[in-house]
Amino acid sequence: MAEKNTANIGFEKQIWDAACVLWGHIPAAEYRKVIVGLIFLRYISSAFEKRYNELVAEGDGFEDEPDAYLMDNIFFVPEKARWSVVSAAAHTPEIGSVIDDAMRAIEDENKTLKNVLPKNYASPDLDKRVLGDVVDLFTNMDMTQTTDKHKDLLGTTYQYCIKQFAAYEGVKGGEFYTPESIVKTIVAILQPFENCRVYDPCCGSGGMFVQSADFVEAHSGKRDSISVYGQESNADTWKMAKINMA
Numbered sequence: 519m520a521e522k523n524t525a526n527i528g529f530e531k532q533i534w535d536a537a538c539v540l541w542g543h544i545p546a547a548e549y550r551k552v553i554v555g556l557i558f559l560r561y562i563s564s565a566f567e568k569r570y571n572e573l574v575a576e577g578d579g580f581e582d583e584p585d586a587y588l589m590d591n592i593f594f595v596p597e598k599a600r601w602s603v604v605s606a607a608a609h610t611p612e613i614g615s616v617i618d619d620a621m622r623a624i625e626d627e628n629k630t631l632k633n634v635l636p637k638n639y640a641s642p643d644l645d646k647r648v649l650g651d652v653v654d655l656f657t658n659m660d661m662t663q664t665t666d667k668h669k670d671l672l673g674t675t676y677q678y679c680i681k682q683f684a685a686y687e688g689v690k691g692g693e694f695y696t697p698e699s700i701v702k703t704i705v706a707i708l709q710p711f712e713n714c715r716v717y718d719p720c721c722g723s724g725g726m727f728v729q730s731a732d733f734v735e736a737h738s739g740k741r742d743s744i745s746v747y748g749q750e751s752n753a754d755t756w757k758m759a760k761i762n763m764a
Contacts, residue, residue, distance in 0.1 A: 539652060543645045548638065550683045551754070552652075555636035557679065558761050559620060560656045562593040563601035584627070593764070599623040601657070608653040614640035617649075634760045680723050680758070696725055705729045712743040721748030724759035 540549050569592050573581035580586040584594035597603065599620035607616040617639040625631050639649065681698070710716050710730045718726040727748065731741035746763070750756040 539648055539655075543648050548641075548644075550758075551636040551638060552644070552649075553679060554758060554761060555617075555621065555639070556652065556656055558635070558764070559599070559604065559617070559624075560601055560659065562624070562764075563595050563599070563604075564659075565592050566595040567600070567602075593624065593628055596623040596627050599627075605653060605657040608650040608657070609647070610650075611646055613646050613650050613653065614644060617653075631760065631764060634757045636757070680725075680762075696722060698725065698729070701725045701729045705733050710734065710744055711737065712739040715745045715747065718746075718748045721750050721759055722755055724748065724762040727759075727763060 540552065566587065569587055569590060570581050573586055587594045604613075604616055604620055607613050610616075618637045621635040621637045621639075625633070625635055638644070705726065708716075708730075710733055712734060714730075714734075716727060716730045721727070724746075727746040730744060730746065734744055735741045748759060750759060
């Protein structure tokens with residue numbers, strides 16, 4: 519069992535490098551699912567915990583009301599799906615089942631994610647000792663000082679990892695990721711200003727939608743003022759797009 523490190527490991531490349539402990543333990547395609555799922559779980563749990571503590575401090579008793587979170591575009595995370603529960607089980611034989619149960623609980627609470635989140639963590643092919651080490655790495659991310667300006671730090675990390683997956687998988691990576699420079703160029707030509715609808719018939723993991731929202735924001739608009747529509751033939755890639763949009 520690896521000794522737990524409590525230092526802040528940082529974001530993006532640091533997370534990628536640290537999480538590469540999975541290399542060699544599972545196939546590359548499965549690796550992508552494992553890491554993307556953990557990034558998402560850690561991300562929504564961090565946002566939930568921050569809002570939960572704010573509601574407790576307000577003292578009105580709304581901390582267990584899902585609507586108190588949804589009004590701020592924050593997922594309500596059931597108790598069994600919170601990162602504190604996952605991290606506590608990191609180095610137990612049941613860690614895979616604990617994560618799978620967390621994913622199911624989130625899907626049950628948030629119907630838009632039904633059948634989207636990965637639930638392959640209890641697979642006998644996934645070394646539970648290594649999985650526990652990866653959970654520790656995500657636990658060590660210090661989200662307590664996250665500000666509104668940087669509230670999408672894990673979202674940024676997600677995008678970075680998707681790009682790395684594509685680079686690692688070579689030509690096949692193009693199935694779910696188009697280089698950011700190309701997408702930015704297309705979006706700049708399309709100019710999706712406020713109240714636009716953006717459609718991508720081969721949306722991959724949703725990069726066009728992310729860049730469109732960033733374009734609107736960069737031109738003093740609100741990123742939630744556009745609507746996005748996409749199609750994707752690969753089921754696993756479609757799930758990544760749904761997670762990305764969430």
